[in-house]
Amino acid sequence: MSKYYVNKFLYSIDRDPEWVARYKDDPAGTIDAWEKECGTWLNSAEKTTWLSFTAEERHALETYDYEWLFAYGAHFFLYLTLFIGLFDEDWAREQGPLSYQREWARRLEPWTHKDYPSVAL
Amino acid sequence: MADLTAVLASTHHPFYLKATTDHSEQRMPHADEWQRKVEAYRETLTAARPDVLIMVGADHFHQFFLDNYPTFLIGKQEKYDATFYNEEREFGIPKYVLDGDMELSNYMHQGLLDAGFDFSFSHELKIDHSIICPIITVRPDADLPIVPIYTNIFAPPMPSPKRFWDLGRAIRGIIDAYPSDKKIAAIGTGHLSLELGGPRMFGDHGPDPEFDARAIEWLSTGNIDSVLENVTHESMASAGNATHGFMDLILMMGIAGPREADYVDQLDLFHTREMFMTWYPNKTEALAAAAASAAESSGASLGPVYAAKDGVSA
Numbered sequence A: 001m002s003k004y005y006v007n008k009f010l011y012s013i014d015r016d017p018e019w020v021a022r023y024k025d026d027p028a029g030t031i032d033a034w035e036k037e038c039g040t041w042l043n044s045a046e047k048t049t050w051l052s053f054t055a056e057e058r059h060a061l062e063t064y065d066y067e068w069l070f071a072y073g074a075h076f077f078l079y080l081t082l083f084i085g086l087f088d089e090d091w092a093r094e095q096g097p098l099s100y101q102r103e104w105a106r107r108l109e110p111w112t113h114k115d116y117p118s119v120a121l
Numbered sequence B: 001m002a003d004l005t006a007v008l009a010s011t012h013h014p015f016y017l018k019a020t021t022d023h024s025e026q027r028m029p030h031a032d033e034w035q036r037k038v039e040a041y042r043e044t045l046t047a048a049r050p051d052v053l054i055m056v057g058a059d060h061f062h063q064f065f066l067d068n069y070p071t072f073l074i075g076k077q078e079k080y081d082a083t084f085y086n087e088e089r090e091f092g093i094p095k096y097v098l099d100g101d102m103e104l105s106n107y108m109h110q111g112l113l114d115a116g117f118d119f120s121f122s123h124e125l126k127i128d129h130s131i132i133c134p135i136i137t138v139r140p141d142a143d144l145p146i147v148p149i150y151t152n153i154f155a156p157p158m159p160s161p162k163r164f165w166d167l168g169r170a171i172r173g174i175i176d177a178y179p180s181d182k183k184i185a186a187i188g189t190g191h192l193s194l195e196l197g198g199p200r201m202f203g204d205h206g207p208d209p210e211f212d213a214r215a216i217e218w219l220s221t222g223n224i225d226s227v228l229e230n231v232t233h234e235s236m237a238s239a240g241n242a243t244h245g246f247m248d249l250i251l252m253m254g255i256a257g258p259r260e261a262d263y264v265d266q267l268d269l270f271h272t273r274e275m276f277m278t279w280y281p282n283k284t285e286a287l288a289a290a291a292a293s294a295a296e297s298s299g300a301s302l303g304p305v306y307a308a309k310d311g312v313s314a
């Protein structure tokens, strides 16, 4: 498992409008492409040879599953901004401003008053 | 020696510009009051007539990531680009190019090393909204050179609250010793209680109003002992999972020193409580008058604000 790799995916998708669009259109295909083009590279010349997703990590990213990512301790800032970028407008148009964010908070209610999973690596 | 004419500590809210320039039917109900308070707060900086700004913030995973995350970092450039694509996307914040002040950056960096703070440094730092938000709110002309200082309030493990205070004290010592006739203002932003990605986010108030009221009391009374007694990584986490940005406000209090603030304002918004605090280390009559006139329009206090016994601001 690699929480770092999940965070790397979220970080590098969120900062690039082309990756954001691809991830919204085709999450599974984009994750594969990202691994080949970005995830397994340290920079444009150097490979990182040992990073990979588990099946659960891949599935959570394929399904934009914030409940799983929260429980897992992926960094909240990374998937919050990215998923807002993906879904806020659609939800706001259909169900009103902040509806995506408020539904998110509601679904995480079972965590209220508990210690949250750490985002430390 | 340089003159530290003002120290500003405030929350940063990346939606301020969007909220206050929205004149559609969707304009948020708090927008007018928010704008009035921010514009009044701006007067507390303008009156200090700064020549250069030392700005404290934190990179929100825009430039820095977990492959190489600096705990404390100083920018050392003639120019700084600002605002990342995803900040434009999410918050509608425009791009800026700010001037730097190499001489003060170099002096500050050496001074920090000498004081035992082994800073990372960057010659290609791009500024994010932790520094651009206060430019928008208190210096919208973006006409002054800056010296940016970044801290880690995001990626555990983080330094202790005490370390942030000590860093503030060290920065103050360096400013006071800086051989220059410039007027310097120090501006830093962070958060009171804040939740991101968890069940308490985007509520009608910030996640922990009681923490916020106590925090404003601690800061505005300069009560570092209470801060160090009450504020730990665990207590901040229980106030909201992103509350660690409060440590940058502790740092600013460190720059001001253990003394009462001269201007204290706040606004209860959905999702967060906003705070606007100014210290005048060498308060003149003109500065006192400016703060008083700003407070007339904002309703700010010209001294400490105490938490009521039940924890909410009196």
Ligand SMILES: [Fe+2]
Pocket: B012, B060, B130, B190, B191, B245
């Ligand atoms: Fe922030």
